[in-house]
Amino acid sequence: MTYTYRIEKLQGEPIVVTQLGADYSMATHTEEINPRIMQLMDDSLEGLFLIFDVTEASFSLDDVIAGASQSTRSTKPLLRHPNMRQMVVISRSSLVRLAAKGLSAPIFGKVNVKVCDTLDEALAHCRAELTA
Numbered sequence: 001m002t003y004t005y006r007i008e009k010l011q012g013e014p015i016v017v018t019q020l021g022a023d024y025s026m027a028t029h030t031e032e033i034n035p036r037i038m039q040l041m042d043d044s045l046e047g048l049f050l051i052f053d054v055t056e057a058s059f060s061l062d063d064v065i066a067g068a069s070q071s072t073r074s075t076k077p078l079l080r081h082p083n084m085r086q087m088v089v090i091s092r093s094s095l096v097r098l099a100a101k102g103l104s105a106p107i108f109g110k111v112n113v114k115v116c117d118t119l120d121e122a123l124a125h126c127r128a129e130l131t132a
Helices: 026-043 061-073 094-102 119-131
Strands: 005-009 015-020 048-053 084-090 113-116
Touching: 005 026, 015 026, 015 119, 026 048, 048 119, 061 094, 084 094, 084 119, 094 113, 113 119
Parallel strands: 015 048, 048 084, 084 113
Antiparallel strands: 005 015
16 A cells, blocks of 8 residues: 555654655645644653654655755744654665754754664664663
8 A cells, every 4th residue: 555654653652653655745745744743742741753764755855955944944843843852764865864964963953863774773762762
């Protein structure tokens, strides 16, 4: 079954997993999913880990730059929300991995980002951080 994206707040854990499908379009869908994730963050009583699994999606350099800018510098930037504990990106794409690490630069507000290869690795990282 194909999907454009999935957003799931894990039961009993401060973790939101967003999976982007192969037909996800940064230009078309970002304005659609950001408010949904923002609402989960607004409703949370604690900081959340935001896991973005982009292993199936493909992005151009322009997509990556536009997404980073919108998520950090828009009117209500998702990655500057007070309940954003850490962003975890799952990807093996060198472009996406470089862009994710670039979010920690001062121009993007020094976003706390971890890059992982798999969802299992990302979840293990978040859970280890919770018990630290």
